Amino acid sequence: DAGVIQSPRHEVTEMGQEVTLRCKPISGHDYLFWYRQTMMRGLELLIYFNNNVPIDDSGMPEDRFSAKMPNASFSTLKIQPSEPRDSAVYFCASSPTRTYGYTFGSGTRLTVV
Amino acid sequence: AQSVTQLDSQVPVFEEAPVELRCNYSSSVSVYLFWYVQYPNQGLQLLLKYLSGSTLVKGINGFEAEFNKSQTSFHLRKPSVHISDTAEYFCAGRGNAGKSTFGDGTTLTVKP
Numbered sequence: 001d002a003g004v005i006q007s008p009r010h011e012v013t014e015m016g017q018e019v020t021l022r023c024k025p026i027s028g029h030d031y032l033f034w035y036r037q038t039m040m041r042g043l044e045l046l047i048y049f050n051n052n053v054p055i056d057d058s059g060m061p062e063d064r065f066s067a068k069m070p071n072a073s074f075s076t077l078k079i080q081p082s083e084p085r086d087s088a089v090y091f092c093a094s095s096p097t098r099t100y101g102y103t104f105g106s107g108t109r110l111t112v113v
Numbered sequence: 114a115q116s117v118t119q120l121d122s123q124v125p126v127f128e129e130a131p132v133e134l135r136c137n138y139s140s141s142v143s144v145y146l147f148w149y150v151q152y153p154n155q156g157l158q159l160l161l162k163y164l165s166g167s168t169l170v171k172g173i174n175g176f177e178a179e180f181n182k183s184q185t186s187f188h189l190r191k192p193s194v195h196i197s198d199t200a201e202y203f204c205a206g207r208g209n210a211g212k213s214t215f216g217d218g219t220t221l222t223v224k225p
Contacts, residue, residue: 004156031211043203043215050211091156098211099164101147104156 006092006105013112018080021108023092034067034077035091082112117206119216127224128196134189134219136204146187148178149203199223
């Protein structure tokens with residue numbers, strides 16, 4: 001199994017540009033999570049899906065952030081327009097059921113200049 | 114609401130010494146507990162989990178944790194650490210809602 005696959009690994013963009021982060025969860029995992037990690041705020045849950053349906057998006061910072069999961073094997077997190085304060089490492093994670101731990105991807109390091 | 118508290122933000126220890134990373138949780142419903150490790154520039158990796166049954170659970174890399182219901186604790190231990198154990202460690206609890214609550218992390222630094 002290739003694990004949770006995130007792309008790109010690194011993204012540098014200018015303020016105001018649209019950024020799209022991608023995630024391929026492990027096949028058969030029903031839960032998908034998007035997290036953001038910074039030194040100041042630690043690990044923050046942005047949104048999670050169960051069977052492709054968004055369950056809790058209360059962690060999404062503002063309307064500039066949106067996430068979709070069109071099918072069981074793909075999810076995107078979009079930021080439009082991006083701002084320097086969005087700079088962080090964004091992780092995607094998946095799990096088969098709620099009694100299992102998460103498998104995390106390697107993350108996307110986003111830098112907005 | 115479920116919360117997870119890691120009592121130490123940083124733990125320095127010498128190589129081959131024992132270590133304990135402390136975690137307390139609060140929950141009014143059934144809960145599953147986990148420890149994760151994060152090495153620099155990597156994602157979190159599951160170390161071990163407690164679902165039910167034996168209160169002592171063993172994980173990868175020689176780590177173990179003990180679930181203590183009366184003290185609402187789930188401390189992580191290793192009898193002898195290596196330089197390669199230097200990393201950040203996260204305790205997490207997962208309730209019936211499906212999502213986990215993570216602690217703030219403990220940075221373990223193993224010195225030669």
